[in-house]
Amino acid sequence: MRIRKVPIAILVVLFLVLPLALSEFWLSTLISIMGTIILTSGLRMIYITGRLSLGHTFPVGIGAYTSALLSTKLGLNFWFSFLFGGSMAALIALLLGYIVLRIGGVYFVVVTLALAEILINFLLWAKPLTGGVTGIVNIPGPVIYLPWIGRFEFGYDLLPYYYLIFVIMLVSVGFMYLMEKSHIGRVFHALRQNDLLAEHVGVDITSYRVLAFVVASFFAGLVGAFMAHFHHYTCPEDFHVTESLFIQIYTFIGGIGSLAGAIVGPLAIISVSELFRFAKEAQPLFYAGAMLLVIMWLPGGLITIPALLKKWWSKGS
């Protein structure tokens, strides 16, 4: 993907100005979309090393609960607990990564599903620590000290959260973009295309996979921590298996071929499905229909639409 400076600049400005004109409902939708974009970009990075994960809620859950526990039980400042949440997810990913990433293909899929299930059942079981089914409530929002205004609480207002997740998204997606552009990214692609060959030219394949896994898990942990503080509560149901299936599906619908797909996927699917909110119970039908349409007729994902249109236009004239 080559960088198109002008469209990206327009998008960034749009994202900065847009919330001032949006209703609360769309603001909170955009916040969850941006959180999901970080998750899909991370999943894509695991994918380009040749591993398919269906358990990305595992690091998200670790981040959420670490941050929530630190800030409610120990009264830690949001900014520290937030970073701790991400680091904890990264640490666990590092420890597990060297073991589980040696397993490939469909077995890795099952392992990631199992990890997500283990997390949920652990959270349900360890009631004294995690509160069981009800989860943790009354998680405080972030507080910052501004030079002139003084103490500023995020509280229940949506706008500060919007800008915070926007900054987190820019940093994390930018980081993953640069990583993919660098020497490391080329090794990642080599691993997916032929890991045996990569190993034979001297690449430590497991370490590179662990690197992708750890980076993706770190950002996922940050998203989890942010979401816990944003919603002011967290419960095991948030990290259900279907949630992690969804994250992987957004990536695919957007187009797994480039990072733009990981951004377009959640943006398109979540915002259009929110339009169908009036049919609350039938909403999954819309999701599923979109998935089937894309997989049957757009195997490259939504990002291939412009190229296909161009081809169709030139054929017609």
Added chain:
Amino acid sequence: MEQVTQMIINGFVLGSNLVMVAMGFSMLIGIMRLIQFAHGEMYMLGGYGTWYITVQLGLNYWLALFLSIAIVTVFGIILERYFLRQFRETLLPAVVVTVAWMMILETGALLIFGTSSKAIPTVFSGTFNVKGIYLSKERLIVSLISLASIGAILLFMSKTKEGRAMRAVARETETAMLMGVNLGRIFRLSMILATILAAAAGGLLGPIFTMSPMVGVSMSVKALVAITLGGMGSIGGAAIASYMLGMIESFSGTLAGADFAMLIYFLTLILVLLIRPQGFFGFEYRL
């Protein structure tokens, strides 16, 4: 002692719950090389179909079971032909298609039948009570039927021409094609067998475990765990692993609570995968 015997019996019934779904799942993953996430929904549909025909239409239970299996199987054939076949031997696209169908069927059941769980009225009432150990007649009969189905499937796979062709496709698809095996027919046959098993399990277990639209997803995940333990594509392995998981669930559930049981369940899976990734009886798949 009595408690232990009771736990073993409960584990056996829980295993019977899983085994028919897991065998079909294993067959599909072995032959078509895709994870059919909508497979648990076939179980759910079988249960709901039987419930609808017995309770709403007032037909005989066995007739209802037969009709519901037939309807679900027709649906399974269509699903395989137009949605699954072209995505065989893929990982992510197959996940997307089958998860889409999983959502469609789950939401459809939710919209048509509502969220409240449904119970099929029992056909066999009464319990055996041998020295303080309880076993309802119904559970005994269902366990026997699932044992019989394991036997029937294993016999089919080893003795008939079609069964041998299915095993050949599972081992070496290209070689089997060169030997003149009609691949499309084998895919359809395996889908039919897998769907019949899952729908029958749903109809048979409906009177014991209640049906809800969500039951399909948890069934798929459990079956996936069972076939991973048993070895993907191995039907006998899936059967043994199902009973083993039933025992684990029963023992740790009675001794330490249901949440802890599920924790042990998945920890066992990861442990086995680390020691022997291809499962107890499987051969490794490159998927």
